[in-house]
Amino acid sequence: xxxxxxxxxxxxxxxxxxxxxxxxxxxxxxxxxxxxxxxxxxxxxxxxxxxxxxxxxxxxxxxxxxxxxxxxxxxxxxxxxxxxxxxxxxxxxxxxxxxxxxxxxxxxxxxxxxxxxxxxxxxxxxxxxxxxxxxxxxxxxxxxxxxxxxxxxxxxxxxxxxxxxxxxxxxxxxxxxxxxxxxxxxxxxxxxxxxxxxxxxxxxxxxxxxxxxxxxxxxxxxxxxxxxxxxxxxxxxxxxxxxxxxxxxxxxxxxxxxxxxxxxxxxxxxxxxxxxxxxxxxxxxxxxxxxxxxxxxxxxxxxxxxxxxxxxxxxxxxxxxxxxxxxxxxxxxxxxxxxxxxxxxxxxxxxxxxxxxxxxxxxxxxxxx
Amino acid sequence: xxxxxxxxxxxxxxxxxxxxxxxxxxxxxxxxxxxxxxxxxxxxxxxxxxxxxxxxxxxxxxxxxxxxxxxxxxxxxxxxxxxxxxxxxxxxxxxxxxxxxxxxxxxxxxxxxxxxxxxxxxxxxxxxxxxxxxxxxxxxxxxxxxxxxxxxxxxxxxxxxxxxxxxxxxxxxxxxxxxxxxxxxxxxxxxxxxxxxxxxxxxxxxxxxxxxxxxxxxxxxxxxxxxxxxxxxxxxxxxxxxxxxxxxxxxxxxxxxxxxxxxxxxxxxxxxxxx
Numbered sequence: 028x029x030x031x032x033x034x035x036x037x038x039x040x041x042x043x044x045x046x047x048x049x050x051x052x053x054x055x056x057x058x059x060x061x062x063x064x065x066x067x068x069x070x071x072x073x074x075x076x077x078x079x080x081x082x083x084x085x086x087x088x089x090x091x092x093x094x095x096x097x098x099x100x101x102x103x104x105x106x107x108x109x110x111x112x113x114x115x116x117x118x119x120x121x122x123x124x125x126x127x128x129x130x131x132x133x134x135x136x137x138x139x140x141x142x143x144x145x146x147x148x149x150x151x152x153x154x155x156x157x158x159x160x161x162x163x164x165x166x167x168x169x170x171x172x173x174x175x176x177x178x179x180x181x182x183x184x185x186x187x188x189x190x191x192x193x194x195x196x197x198x199x200x201x202x203x204x205x206x207x208x209x210x211x212x213x214x215x216x217x218x219x220x221x222x223x224x225x226x227x228x229x230x231x232x233x234x235x236x237x238x239x240x241x242x243x244x245x246x247x248x249x250x251x252x253x254x255x256x257x258x259x260x261x262x263x264x265x266x267x268x269x270x271x272x273x274x275x276x277x278x279x280x281x282x283x284x285x286x287x288x289x290x291x292x293x294x295x296x297x298x299x300x301x302x303x304x305x306x307x308x309x310x311x312x313x314x315x316x317x318x319x320x321x322x323x324x325x326x327x328x329x330x331x332x333x334x335x336x337x338x339x340x341x342x343x344x345x346x347x348x349x350x351x352x353x354x355x356x357x358x359x360x361x362x363x364x365x366x367x368x369x370x371x372x373x374x375x376x377x378x379x380x381x382x383x384x385x386x387x388x389x390x391x392x393x394x395x396x
Numbered sequence: 397x398x399x400x401x402x403x404x405x406x407x408x409x410x411x412x413x414x415x416x417x418x419x420x421x422x423x424x425x426x427x428x429x430x431x432x433x434x435x436x437x438x439x440x441x442x443x444x445x446x447x448x449x450x451x452x453x454x455x456x457x458x459x460x461x462x463x464x465x466x467x468x469x470x471x472x473x474x475x476x477x478x479x480x481x482x483x484x485x486x487x488x489x490x491x492x493x494x495x496x497x498x499x500x501x502x503x504x505x506x507x508x509x510x511x512x513x514x515x516x517x518x519x520x521x522x523x524x525x526x527x528x529x530x531x532x533x534x535x536x537x538x539x540x541x542x543x544x545x546x547x548x549x550x551x552x553x554x555x556x557x558x559x560x561x562x563x564x565x566x567x568x569x570x571x572x573x574x575x576x577x578x579x580x581x582x583x584x585x586x587x588x589x590x591x592x593x594x595x596x597x598x599x600x601x602x603x604x605x606x607x608x609x610x611x612x613x614x615x616x617x618x619x620x621x622x623x624x625x626x627x628x629x630x631x632x633x634x635x636x637x638x639x640x641x642x643x644x645x646x647x648x649x650x651x652x653x654x655x656x657x658x659x660x661x662x663x664x665x666x667x668x669x670x671x
Contacts, residue, residue: 073587073589073590074587094509218659219655219658220449221658222660225660246588247660250660251660285589288588288592289588289619290620292616292617292659297400302592302593303592306590307557
């Protein structure tokens with residue numbers, strides 16, 4: 028679709044580590060991704076998979092004492108990680124903007140919504156207050172706030188959840204960013220409002236040609252929005268592909284788990300959902316080998332020792348490449364997935380694929396306090 | 397399929413919250429009609445879903461059913477008895493029969509109490525199992541029922557993950573052996589992978605213990621997965637109440653259609669089939 032030659036944003040081997048009392052938290056553990064102009068990348072994962080930290084790091088918002096960041100984040104040829112704070116401030120909110128997760132706490136409760144957007148405009152543009160306010164009203168109208176001329180003087184608490192989220196998006200769009208990072212933009216919202224917000228983002232991407240990174244735990248949202256999906260687990264990307272390819276032929280057992288644990292509106296009503304057993308692993312002391320192996324129904328003994336790399340799957344070349352970090356053989360994986368889709372249980376699928384029964388852990392393991 | 401008499405019968409239930417101005421001399425300006433004439437029945441052993449958007453009155457309806465709120469008008473019958481105006485010890489006795497699971501497993505558990513004492517709280521309130529050893533044994537059984545390790549009796553809520561905390565909430569709700577369980581958005585604060593664990597648990601418990609379940613959610617796919625019948629609420633009224641299959645295959649009310657069309661992923665499935 029668009030030129031793949033020079034992506035808008037290229038993240039290379041990004042590591043983010045936090046020093047804590049309990050040890051070093053490897054929140055992001057070596058991830059790579061690219062976002063092209065006018066393209067949407069969806070980053071999916073559970074809480075604690077490092078997806079938000081990866082997004083915040085792009086804007087330099089995780090810089091602090093006790094944080095170790097390495098790798099490269101190249102935005103239009105500049106490495107954001109090596110930029111000094113002063114220069115980063117010129118990019119932040121201007122060329123790269125972010126929509127934060129919780130709109131109620133992201134907006135200042137004591138300032139009028141309009142004033143906060145005016146501030147964002149005047150931080151990067153040399154315009155008068157009146158001009159900035161006119162621009163703000165225009166922006167609020169753009170994101171579908173009714174009667175923006177009057178609502179611009181409202182306080183955040185006078186807005187509904189959906190309207191606050193729209194105001195956040197208006198603020199992010201104030202300086203027509205080239206890249207928009209949206210962290211769970213619709214998580215706390217009702218379905219009808221969520222559909223409106225997603226449609227809005229889609230429309231703005233078309234009109235302004237923005238690149239979008241959408242961070243969410245909801246595969247439904249990215250399926251609707253994203254051109255490409257990266258699935259994160261324990262600080263790493265475990266599978267990445269074009270949206271259609273990933274949904275039609277997911278390769279990683281974790282992605283299978285995500286897809287199979289969501290009840291859907293279409294298709295037969297299954298008796299039992301297939302949850303992923305256990306909970307997210309500790310990032311201080313992640314499991315050995317493949318980080319997913321303690322929760323994986325198909326793990327083999329050697330998977331506890333070998334750490335899989337993210338590799339392109341065999342088959343006809345795709346753009347973007349379909350890559351997966353899994354130690355199972357490709358044909359075994361495909362066999363397993365087709366068995367699962369036929370409604371078989373993981374144990375039956377294993378037998379059908381000719382693998383020995385694994386020692387999958389049942390029930391939640393103990394949490395790391 | 398169901399026994400003739402419903403477990404809960406709600407008739408023309410109304411709850412208005414007055415809007416007032418002034419502190420001493422309160423002037424009434426109007427009323428928020430949170431629930432505005434709602435009638436339905438909950439059959440024994442069924443799972444009834446109540447769906448709707450924020451502010452449609454679904455949680456208020458649940459609180460009225462539990463008598464946590466005083467209705468402005470209308471009646472609530474539970475197990476053949478009119479409980480609309482019961483008070484004191486009789487209300488307390490009725491409350492043993494109905495329990496609630498709350499949305500947020502982070503704020504609905506007291507952080508300074510151990511899991512053991514949180515789950516044992518209903519026994520303390522109702523003066524049951526006064527013998528310490530016996531109470532402890534009961535709590536361990538409950539923890540085991542909901543898939544928690546009974547050895548974690550002395551741990552605090554912060555030592556558990558979100559899904560496990562929700563299990564603690566379920567154990568507490570089951571302590572008194574209720575007939576009716578009302579789950580208000582039980583999984584909306586949880587990760588998708590964990591949601592399925594809790595939903596499966598609720599369904600197993602419902603089947604195994606013959607519980608009647610009212611599931612309140614804004615998530616239409618969760619409701620479709622769990623419920624026998626579904627009530628769709630909008631602006632304080634039930635706009636449609638139908639069997640699960642009927643509602644999702646041929647929604648009757650325009651609002652239901654609108655809700656169904658808005659669910660993301662509905663399009664995904666079609667995309668998957670074509671692609």
